[in-house]
Amino acid sequence: MLALAWLLGWASAFAQSAPDSKRSGFDTMSPRIQAMQRDDQQNPGMLWVADGEVLWNKIFGITFSCAHCHGDAKKSMRGVAARYPDWDPIDKKPVDLTQRINLCRTRHQLVLPLPPESEEMLGLEAYVAHQSRGMPMAPSAAKELDAPRERGRQQYEQRIGQLNLSCALCHDKLPGHMLAGATIPQGHVNGYPTYRLEWQGMGSLQRRLRNCLSGVRAEPPPFNSTEMVELELYLAQRSAGLKIETPAVRP
Amino acid sequence: MARTLIHAPTTARKGEVLEIRTLIAHPMETGYRAGADGRTLPRDIIRRFSCRYNGEVVFSADLYPAISANPYLAFNVVADASGSLTFTWEGDNGFAQTESATITVS
Numbered sequence: 172m173l174a175l176a177w178l179l180g181w182a183s184a185f186a187q188s189a190p191d192s193k194r195s196g197f198d199t200m201s202p203r204i205q206a207m208q209r210d211d212q213q214n215p216g217m218l219w220v221a222d223g224e225v226l227w228n229k230i231f232g233i234t235f236s237c238a239h240c241h242g243d244a245k246k247s248m249r250g251v252a253a254r255y256p257d258w259d260p261i262d263k264k265p266v267d268l269t270q271r272i273n274l275c276r277t278r279h280q281l282v283l284p285l286p287p288e289s290e291e292m293l294g295l296e297a298y299v300a301h302q303s304r305g306m307p308m309a310p311s312a313a314k315e316l317d318a319p320r321e322r323g324r325q326q327y328e329q330r331i332g333q334l335n336l337s338c339a340l341c342h343d344k345l346p347g348h349m350l351a352g353a354t355i356p357q358g359h360v361n362g363y364p365t366y367r368l369e370w371q372g373m374g375s376l377q378r379r380l381r382n383c384l385s386g387v388r389a390e391p392p393p394f395n396s397t398e399m400v401e402l403e404l405y406l407a408q409r410s411a412g413l414k415i416e417t418p419a420v421r422p
Numbered sequence: 423m424a425r426t427l428i429h430a431p432t433t434a435r436k437g438e439v440l441e442i443r444t445l446i447a448h449p450m451e452t453g454y455r456a457g458a459d460g461r462t463l464p465r466d467i468i469r470r471f472s473c474r475y476n477g478e479v480v481f482s483a484d485l486y487p488a489i490s491a492n493p494y495l496a497f498n499v500v501a502d503a504s505g506s507l508t509f510t511w512e513g514d515n516g517f518a519q520t521e522s523a524t525i526t527v528s
Binding site for chain 1: 425
């Protein structure tokens, strides 16, 4: 009886702790960096958002601006970043927000795709994702995404690199502990593109992932590779429910 | 054209202490780092910031290579008279940027 009561208590404690055990990297930052992110006049990421707004209304090539089709991004793009990566029915593959913007460029605007990590791409992506700030991450429920998401999870748990570490070893098992002078975060993806003080600039989630991968001395997959998008898919699922912070500031 | 974010109140009471916050996009390249090809990247920093209130310098700062990219500067001014605040950033390679804000003092 006692054991049953203990079990029940343990089970309910677990059930309660599960939803709020997800903690954004924001919570483990120093108060100064938190203040930097909170204040839009201090947050350097807002420079890219402002850039993105200009690009949103700029006519590319000879035909359309983003605004021609999508109108006011504040309305049309609200909630979009919360859902991505999503399934692309034409190419029949999952695409992240960067790739979606580039697909729009090549299919509709008929201009060249923007290179990964270019200032223009980061600006546009930041502007689009910023419209969902404060909304909870709600990954797409498309059935086609189940298999790639599962492959992403396997990648996440796979030991790799000369250090023979997996993402899960640090970010699932040891968050809150220290890695040299830095607190290991849970590794949530609710603030990308992110202004990182270490980079002195803005960067996408893929840049961050490549950073971590070369940190464990593994060979990072190229930008926009299938592996990258599958990992992003799983990470978005893992961060589901957390509020979007784009543009987040991280140490 | 560099991008700036400026927070300055548009109205104030005479004698009020106002906080002005400025942020400018700039790489602040130190001149000590090596580029991808191994050669030292030339220095490219903002060297001086100044704020003029109706033409008179009310705040200025010298900037050095140790200051981070996209420098953020916050300072206080006393609301004296209606007019304009002019912000100037000057730096290497002929970098110059001027922004202004108007303020009404009652």
